[in-house]
Amino acid sequence: MEKSTIALVAHDHKKSELLEWVNTHIEIMKRCNIVATGTTGGMIADNTGLAVTRYQSGPLGGDQQIGALIAEGNLDALFFFWDPLNPAPHDPDVKALLRLCSVWNVPVACTPATADLMVTSPRFLSAEHVPHKPTY
Numbered sequence: 001m002e003k004s005t006i007a008l009v010a011h012d013h014k015k016s017e018l019l020e021w022v023n024t025h026i027e028i029m030k031r032c033n034i035v036a037t038g039t040t041g042g043m044i045a046d047n048t049g050l051a052v053t054r055y056q057s058g059p060l061g062g063d064q065q066i067g068a069l070i071a072e073g074n075l076d077a078l079f080f081f082w083d084p085l086n087p088a089p090h091d092p093d094v095k096a097l098l099r100l101c102s103v104w105n106v107p108v109a110c111t112p113a114t115a116d117l118m119v120t121s122p123r124f125l126s127a128e129h130v131p132h133k134p135t136y
C-alpha cells in the first residue's frame with residue numbers, strides 16, 4: 001500500500017497553530033509522506049522529528065511547487081493554515097494553490113477545526129494514496 005502524501009503549509013502567524021495541530025495528530029502524521037513549504041517544513045521537522053520534504057519558502061515559489069504535485073496527481077491532502085488577517089506578497093500563489101485543490105478535488109483544510117475532521121475521516125485514516133483526477 002502506497003502511503004498518502006500530505007502537504008503542510010502555514011503563514012507566519014499560523015505556524016504555531018499548525019505545529020500544535022501536528023503534535024495532536026502525530027501518530028497519523030507518522031503514517032504519511034509529508035511535504036511542506038520551506039519555513040513551515042523546517043519548523044515541523046525541528047520540533048517533531050518527523051521527516052519532511054521541504055520545498056521553497058512560499059514567497060519564493062513553494063506554494064507553486066506544491067501546486068505542481070497536485071497537477072501531477074501526487075498529493076492526497078493539503079493542510080494550509082493561511083492567514084486571513086495579514087496580506088501576503090505572494091497572494092496570487094496562495095489563491096492558485098487553493099484553486100488547484102478545487103480543480104483536482106484534493107481535500108484541503110485551512111483551520112484546525114476542518115483539519116481535525118479531515119484526519120479523522122475513514123478515508124484519511126486508511127492513509128493510502130488515491131490517485132486524483134481533475135474535475136473538468
Ligand SMILES: O=C(CO)COP(=O)(O)O
Nearest residue numbers: 037038039040057058059
Ligand atoms: O508562504 C507560505 C505559504 O503561502 C508558507 O511559506 P513558508 O513555509 O516558507 O513560511
